[in-house]
Amino acid sequence: MEIFLAEKMGFCFGVKRTVDIAMKIIENKEKNVVTFGPIIHNEDLTDYLKKNGINYVNSLTDIDVEKTEKVIIRTHGAKKEVIDTIKKMGIKVIDGTCPYVMRVHRIVEKLSKENYPILIIGNKDHPEIIGVIGYIQGDVPYFVVKNVEEVEELRKQGKFDKFKKIGIVTQTTEKIDKVRKIVNYLMDFIPEVRYFKTICYATDENQQAIHKLAPMVDIVIVIGGKHSSNTIKLYEIAKSYCKRTYHIQNEKDLRIEWFKHDDKVGITAGASTPDWVIKNVIDKIKEFDQILGGKEIL
Ligand code: SF4
Numbered sequence: 001m002e003i004f005l006a007e008k009m010g011f012c013f014g015v016k017r018t019v020d021i022a023m024k025i026i027e028n029k030e031k032n033v034v035t036f037g038p039i040i041h042n043e044d045l046t047d048y049l050k051k052n053g054i055n056y057v058n059s060l061t062d063i064d065v066e067k068t069e070k071v072i073i074r075t076h077g078a079k080k081e082v083i084d085t086i087k088k089m090g091i092k093v094i095d096g097t098c099p100y101v102m103r104v105h106r107i108v109e110k111l112s113k114e115n116y117p118i119l120i121i122g123n124k125d126h127p128e129i130i131g132v133i134g135y136i137q138g139d140v141p142y143f144v145v146k147n148v149e150e151v152e153e154l155r156k157q158g159k160f161d162k163f164k165k166i167g168i169v170t171q172t173t174e175k176i177d178k179v180r181k182i183v184n185y186l187m188d189f190i191p192e193v194r195y196f197k198t199i200c201y202a203t204d205e206n207q208q209a210i211h212k213l214a215p216m217v218d219i220v221i222v223i224g225g226k227h228s229s230n231t232i233k234l235y236e237i238a239k240s241y242c243k244r245t246y247h248i249q250n251e252k253d254l255r256i257e258w259f260k261h262d263d264k265v266g267i268t269a270g271a272s273t274p275d276w277v278i279k280n281v282i283d284k285i286k287e288f289d290q291i292l293g294g295k296e297i298l
Pocket of ligand 1: 012013014015075098100101172200201202203230271
């Protein structure tokens, strides 16, 4: 087997920044610190943090006001009211929200203050989008859509009938091709369409790299959390080129029967995948290669 790594993969700037905050807390042996929600969508990392004293809470009511001294807001961010409530509890907030996500917060805040109805392209259940919605001010209408078909459906229901303008942002992990379709569609019948490119460059770069790699290999291994949307996007892109594409969380998910001794193996990883997990996967594939009778991979 030959192993090819995507030119860009793994931890992005925003995740690295938040993880570094948590690691520093561990290093300083600080106690009574929790994260609001899993810090990133990666169980290997959240397990590591838990073992080292940083657990996560899923809601405000889960916070033990007596014991908790600091709450880290995760990379995806949180609603403004959540942050304000934690502060009111007398607990210090360490804001680990990725600056690119903060930019989306500022945009929707400004658009809504200027009375723009807002269209958010993304997954309404994703913590990033829940946080973004929390920054919409007043009672401007807003919609969260996954694709152009959902926008067409809203139009049929007359939801856009009176709109003279609309502001559009996207989840940072969205695909540009899908976003283009939606923006073009709305431009046909809404006089003023303000689109902000809030797709993150790190995600773009990882996506471009897998567009390049996947057509050249026989099998693609995509490493990342099962709920990590940027990892799922990488999987979808790889799968569109290479049928034998597998999404795994770590080396324990690998199956030797997926591989052939002369495969060209492509590897990519989501933005929340730690380097040590990627290394373990590569080592495991090398072990498989030995078992399958290949020459040692250098
Ligand atoms: S993928 Fe982009 S937006 Fe998301 S955390 Fe990383 S740098 Fe930030």
